[in-house]
Amino acid sequence: MKDCCNHDDIVEIKHEHTHPKSTAVAEDEHSHDHGQADGPQWKQHLGLLIGLGILVCVLVMDYGFGIQLPKWISLAVNAFAYLLAGWGVLKLAIRKVMRGDIFNEFVLMSVATLGAFYIGEYAEGVAVMVFYSIGEWFQDAAVDKAKASIKALLDIRPDEVTVIRDGSAKVLNARTIKLDEIIQVKAGEKVGLDGELLSNQGAFNTAALTGESRPDTKYKGDTVLAGMINLNTVSEIKVTALFQDSKLSKILEMVQDASSRKSQTQLFISRFAKVYTPIVFFLALALALIPYLVVENYVFNDWLYRALVFLVISCPCALVVSIPLGYFGGIGLASKNGILFKGGNFLDVMTKINTIVMDKTGTLTKGVFKVQKVVVADGISEKELIKLAAILESNSTHPVAKAIVDYVGEAIGDEKATEVEEIAGHGLVGIIGDKEVLTGNLKLLKKYDINYPKELTEIIDTIVVLAINKKYAGYITIADEIKEDAKEAIRQMHALNIKTVMLSGDKQAVADQVAKIVGIDNAYGDLLPEGKVAKVEALKNEGRHIAFVGDGVNDAPVIALADAGIAMGGLGSDAAIETADIVIQNDQVLKIVTALKIGKLTRNIVWQNIGLAMSVKVAVLSLGAFGVANLWEAVIADVGVAFLAILNAVRIQRKKV
Structure with missing residues (x-):
């Protein structure tokens, strides 16, 4: 769980690829370790487990057997359990206060639980800290699982490869292999480096790169990419790109960079948390003090208790944790389908697209002339x-x-x-x-x-x-030949009420012929790059939200101009891929529809989480203010809604689109 007032993306895999033991956030930004430390989980949370055990024993003695401990013993036992379970939270709260950061989740929980001790509700104070920490533990586990599944999906490069040197085969680190060296890939092994196939032919599974599990037969001289799996015979490949320059490395870099590009929803929630948390502090303070002026028989401890309930339930953790995780889940699902989103913001953009503008050659046609x-x-x-x-x-x-x-x-x-x-x-x-x-x-x-x-x-x-x-x-x-899925893709776009336009440098007659076959709404031919730019600008002036799909160098300017630039990555030029916001790895036109659906799916889940968190919090905040809800219910509601929101976000990766 992150600091609600200083929130970065909850899932940051960039550091994990370079430093496997590093966490998604720095230690001083979080009281826990996100499961990254060595050793079993129970050892990492031994203090929490002991604190939970003491709490259970105290409650059994009190409610089960009616044994009332002397007050000073009860205070000592509960304080010991409290410190074991919440020392990390208290330490981080003190550190943040010393830095001038007062309004944050850790200070909020510390004030609420220490306040419970002040009014004599020792067991409830311990319970709030214990259940809060347990909830965080489970939430961290959910986040780590999401990160692990995405990392496993993407980081598929073998660390070692078999290279032929001095007439013999040697197994070496892939990072040490130089250009033009020859590597050997046995049946069932993953290709470690991009290269040119020297063997007469070979069959490769390209699912990791394209999302398609169908075997792809390569012939002598064809390009073979890192991450592909050799399916049958031993293949020899001449290396054409260093480890860090392989296409898969660029894919990893794109997805890593994507986590730093926040969607508008993420940015709004971050700004909302920074304003919301201090407001909650002052409302809780007002709830404790203002009744003194207007309520007869005012009892400070009673109203302080209501204020503490108010503080506990008000924590916006469910929003600031689950929403970024939802967007990263969308990016992970897209990667699994051979589509690379360069940021969560582009998932949002795809939900607004109402016009798809496409190049002809290499996009609607195979580009194999x-x-x-x-x-x-x-x-x-x-x-x-x-x-x-x-x-x-x-x-x-x-x-x-x-x-x-x-x-x-x-x-x-x-x-x-x-x-x-x-x-x-x-x-x-x-x-x-x-x-x-x-x-x-x-x-x-x-x-x-x-x-x-x-x-x-x-x-x-x-x-x-x-x-x-x-x-x-x-x-x-x-x-040229029209792609097999082009007609179906256009049909599905029309089913989503999306207007389709084709722009081509070919003659108008050729453009019209292709448009008629696949069902494009409008086709324009005889266009230079600046002509394509002019057409897209004209559509934008009509108020259209445009995604442009292209693959060539001359498409780069119009890709940059569109609301969402989509590059056909398999046959596409480096310029188009670098400029694009979204890259389709296997050149299938239907993947454009998949990208649209993933954008909408991600938005739906994110807003489900926002609705769930806000509705539960408003309900329990109201009950707490009127003295109906207690601290137990407040912490269960807070931790529970955060956990449910995270599980809802994580399920994006299991969706089929």
């Missing part, structure tokens, strides 16, 4: 045209460029392009030998005032046009 046809102009052969295109396109990471390079294969040779310039939304310009070569779309030729046949504008398929020395040289048609 294949060359279909090569058409040349007079004066150049098909072989020369496609080779020049491949040499220049080898300088681009665009899926269309990769399709051309793969089509040419080894025939590309050793020749390189120089003075290469990539013009966003247009294509590439470079020098190959004594030729100036342009490859790209028709907008590129228009930009350089190069004439081309008018019939090119009537071709629906994606085409790459070429010009050599400022003269049109031919074109290449490229075919």
Whole structure:
């Protein structure tokens, strides 16, 4: 449990990945250890257990056998039990008061329990401290369990890998492996580092990265990522990224950073607690003193008792503990489904989205292009045209460029392009030998005032046009394929009353064709990056709450502009992933719907906790003020509602979406 007045995120896994023994909060911010210390739990709370035992014995003697101890003995026994159970709370309360932090949970509990001793209610004072500490113990256990499950979900990198050095296999720490070294992964083992598959093929379980347990067959030259599980044969992999630079490390970093980005609800509750707690102190003081002026037969101890009940039940722990845990549970559930939220604030944003704007290539389509046809102009052969295109396109990471390079294969040779310039939304310009070569779309030729046949504008398929020395040289048609789940994803978005828009740099005819197949509401083609930005700005000016989904470098500006930027992480560029607020690891369009549902689920559970905590507290506060509720009921209500709220928050991770 955290300090109600100085609250940070209750679940902070960043330190746990670097220092496994460290706690989520510093020792001076908490009276307990969150189960992180070595040794069994009962040893860590031995004083509490002894205090509980003494309390039970005293109550059995008093109520069970009617044995009344002398007052001084009763005081000594109860005080001993009280100190055993509550010494940590008292110590932290004193430390905070000395720092000028008076209005906090620990001071509140100390004042309430010491007040009970003052009015002679020794057993109740001990009971409040014991049950409060027990409640905290169980709450810590719930928090630790949530943290452990999320950490186990994410931190799946093996610490050791088998590396081939000097012709023999050696098991070494993964952090010591260098680039271009060869590691060996046996069947059933996890891949420890990102790399390129050297074996002819292998089947891998990618669930830890993508949320999909379906085996993914990789072939020689394909990328294999840390965290994947080798399913059948022994595989050899050439390391292409250091341990700290692997894609899984970046995923861990994203989720760790997410805990520091609070939602608006979290920020409100933190501010609320800072104002609420001192108000409660002064209300309790007023409850004890003001009746002296207006009530006949005023008895100070009676009204002080009511004030103590008021103090105990007023603690806002259930809110400031369970709400951040709820948001982190949402982040954990999303990670389990292959979706990375970079902060709890973006879970809130997804609940407000009413318009999904999508890029076409790599988002709605697979982005795996294949060359279909090569058409040349007079004066150049098909072989020369496609080779020049491949040499220049080898300088681009665009899926269309990769399709051309793969089509040419080894025939590309050793020749390189120089003075290469990539013009966003247009294509590439470079020098190959004594030729100036342009490859790209028709907008590129228009930009350089190069004439081309008018019939090119009537071709629906994606085409790459070429010009050599400022003269049109031919074109290449490229075919893409729509993702299998795209149509169903759009249908589900419409079922959630979400408007769908597609923005594409391809021709309007291509955009219209894809939109018609999948059921997109509106499609806009022939757009440069600035054109996409303009369209999103126009939608925002209409009052729409927008999530933009893209995967390419040219999508980064519009991802940043949208209320929620979503990057398709599997095929996406690093620029898009870094800019995005949410990353979808396996490129499935349906995961966008999953992200929307997780956002709404998290919001519902958070508000359930707020409603539960506030309703119970208001009810018991009222009963306490009128002298109906006692300290026993107050502490049970406080600890109970906090525990129920935390259990409610933790259950997010078990939900299926």
